[in-house]
Amino acid sequence: MALEDELSCPVCAELFSDPVLLGCGHSFCRQCINDHWTSSKSRNCPVCRQVSPHEPVSNLCLRNTCESYLREQSTRKERDDEEHECLIHGEKIELFCQTDEQVLCSECKKHEHARHSTQSLQQAVRQRKKTLWSLQNATAQDAKICNYNQTERRIKEEFKKLHQFLKREEERRIVALNEDEKQKRAKIEKRTKGRIRSVSDRLREVEEQMKDDDITFLQVGMAETSYTHTLAKYTLPDQELSSETLVDVSKHLGNLKYQVWDNMKDICPYYPVILNPHTTPADFSVSDDLTSVTSCLHRQEKSNAFPLNRSRMVLGSVGYGIGTHTWQIEVGNSRHWILGVCFRSEGKPITQPLSPENGFWGLRRDGCMYSFLSMPTRFSLKTNPEVVQVRLEDDYDVMGRWQRKVSFSDAGIHSQFAKISGVPSGKELFPFVMPEDQSVPLRVVPVPAKITLAGEQVERNLSFRERYKGLIEVCCWVVIALLVILSFKTDRHDQ
Helix, strand or coil: CHHHHHCECCCCCCECCCEEECCCCCEEEHHHHHHHHHHHCCCECCCCCCECCCCCEECHHHHHHHHHHHHHHHHHHHHHCCCCECCCCCCECCEEECCCCEEECHHHHHCCCCCCCEEEHHHHHHHHHHHHHHHHHHHHHHHHHCCHHHHHHHHHHHHHHHHHHHHHHHHHHHHHHHHHHHHHHHHHHHHHHHHHHHHHHHHHHHHHHHCCCHHHHHHHCCHHHCHHHHHHHCCCCHHHHHHHHCCCHHHHHCCHHHHHHHHHCCCCCECCCCECHHHCCCCEEECCCCCEEEECCCCCCCCCCCCCEHHHCEEECCCECCCCEEEEEECCCCCEEEEEEECCCCCCCCCCECCHHHCEEEEEEECCEEEECCCCCEECCCCCCCEEEEEEEEEECCCCCEEEEEEEEECCCCEEEEEEEEECCCCCEEEEEEECCECCCEEECCECCCCCCCCCCCCCCCCHHHHCHHHHHHHHHHHHHHHHHHHHHHHHHHC
16 A cells, blocks of 8 residues: 555545656646646646746656556555455445445445445545555645744744854944043053153253252242142143043944944844745745745746736735835836735635735736726836836825725836825735746835834824815805806806
């Protein structure tokens, strides 16, 4: 049985028929792998989920082994048919009782198991193999989802980078302090040597004066010959010592943590959108920092090569409710992508089309043309953006009812080129990206970190004009209509 399991296709659980070999090393029946790729819309391996861009090759060695095994089984079956007989009725065992989980012969089915559910022996074996393979595949998927060790390793790697940065920052600041101390010491030594030379010169003058006669010596003055008085005269004042020789403590310690944090921003960027790896299709690759995604599947050169459904997208990990939220996606030279927002759609089929009716609002680029998910109308731009800014904000219709809108801008020239209004409120909207060009990633652009002072509002409150924009417009139109009516009545009265 172990050999038969090794010679069985993981998809159909039957002995290999025309086996083919994928690039990942797994083998399948040619028909099984073609059917799997047709149904899943991607060329991934059913076992390891690795994408196979190349056509599978025939596994001649495995095919010869299966043929040899079938010949041996046929010979053994003829020999063992007589042994597989019912011990009670002496008939050939060819049925399986699903109620009692026992093998049966036709006589057992007629008598002891007449009211039980039965199936053929071959069908029962095939069903059990598929169940075992499903359990094995589910276990592999669970191991892939619960990637605790991989996540732990990434966390340690990130903190290792932070520790290395802090160590280098500490060493740099200690070097700066030592250099400051060295300069201060050099100034002190230079000033001290100058004072010592001055004192030495003055002492020599006093010694020369002491060689004169007593009257001359007394005329010069004993006070000036005092060694203590001379040292006191040429000693630095305390204030001058403080400014010239003391280390600038405020320079090295003032806002030390903030300065380190400010320098750390270069290696600790903030991303407004973090991709959710659990929503990533098998043929998509998400970076370790969860900020970029790449399609590994080759796109055919034809319009709408990829199906427009949520099985091809990657969601952001956080949804946005009320307020204004902005993020930028670097699309580079990619000519095929979709960006937008959507409602979380648990429990819905992954093949549902991307439309506002299903909770999707977005912009698609297909070659040189752009279009909204809500309408087939296409348009072009003079300059194709390399970085697209997506902005989700509150909006009000003409009746003053609260809703939301999504706008798209060229971040390079700060120019809005598309807008979607009428997005319903009341539920969180999740950003999503859909790369459609192979090996061309879509990246979330980091934003500079900002310091929020105590009491400062991160999001400004909407002004009266913004809050009642729709109602104000309605009132303006009513006033204009009244003025037109009054003007018309006045003209008729004059006539």
